[in-house]
Amino acid sequence: xxxxxxxxxxxxxxxxxxxxxxxxxxxxxxxxxxxxxxxxxxxxxxxxxxxxxxxxxxxxxxxxxxxxxxxxxxxxxxxxxxxxxxxxxxxxxxxxxxxxxxxxxxxxxxxxxxxxxxxxxx
Amino acid sequence: xxxxxxxxxxxxxxxxxxxxxxxxxxxxxxxxxxxxxxxxxxxxxxxxxxxxxxxxxxxxxxxxxxxxxxxxxxxxxxxxxxxxxxxxxxxxxxxxxxxxxxxxxxxxxx
Numbered sequence: 001x002x003x004x005x006x007x008x009x010x011x012x013x014x015x016x017x018x019x020x021x022x023x024x025x026x027x028x029x030x031x032x033x034x035x036x037x038x039x040x041x042x043x044x045x046x047x048x049x050x051x052x053x054x055x056x057x058x059x060x061x062x063x064x065x066x067x068x069x070x071x072x073x074x075x076x077x078x079x080x081x082x083x084x085x086x087x088x089x090x091x092x093x094x095x096x097x098x099x100x101x102x103x104x105x106x107x108x109x110x111x112x113x114x115x116x117x118x119x120x121x122x
Numbered sequence: 123x124x125x126x127x128x129x130x131x132x133x134x135x136x137x138x139x140x141x142x143x144x145x146x147x148x149x150x151x152x153x154x155x156x157x158x159x160x161x162x163x164x165x166x167x168x169x170x171x172x173x174x175x176x177x178x179x180x181x182x183x184x185x186x187x188x189x190x191x192x193x194x195x196x197x198x199x200x201x202x203x204x205x206x207x208x209x210x211x212x213x214x215x216x217x218x219x220x221x222x223x224x225x226x227x228x229x230x231x232x
Contacts, residue, residue: 010227037221039188046211046223046226047160047168048223060219061220063195101156101158107156109170
């Protein structure tokens with residue numbers, strides 16, 4: 001059973017860097033041909049795809065965030081990471097990690113973590 | 123403002139059918155069959171219910187079905203049940219090699 005669990009600080013100051021990790025269990029990132037994504041959702045609003053990463057480190061990003069974001073994988077610890085730089089209050093949201101999208105996940109986000117709330121505030 | 127347009131809300135009585143639309147463009151929904159749908163009850167993470175326009179993951183009831191015509195994808199829920207009350211989101215691959223979501227539709231079971 002594949003499981004994802006986001007973790008990181010719940011409060012980040014404006015202009016600083018938001019850093020989250022997502023350990024993956026039940027599947028090896030190194031040996032399986034899946035992409036892994038980060039998605040966020042401001043309170044009461046819709047979903048926004050941030051970007052995805054493959055086990056080689058290959059990435060695709062949302063153009064609206066590309067200049068401020070880095071997504072990476074660590075195959076030795078079987079986890080993916082998100083770094084969002086120079087944050088503002090507009091980055092306050094629930095952040096989800098998810099498997100996909102890609103050919104082996106039906107071109108969809110087929111498994112999601114439970115999400116972690118990040119607030120940007122002094 | 124979301125690139126994919128969904129109605130903010132739909133409603134139906136138990137046993138009825140409802141359809142939620144997701145309108146994009148020829149650069150996303152209209153060109154690729156990489157449209158998926160997600161169900162999100164309050165306070166929970168989204169759950170995949172339809173992938174590649176019309177395929178259901180294992181465990182998703184066949185009351186949920188998906189289709190596409192031109193630039194618009196649709197999710198139909200037949201035999202509405204109280205447990206179907208949730209927010210529903212569509213998603214599509216784009217020609218820019220990105221993924222976008224619709225703004226979400228709140229389903230109310232009357």
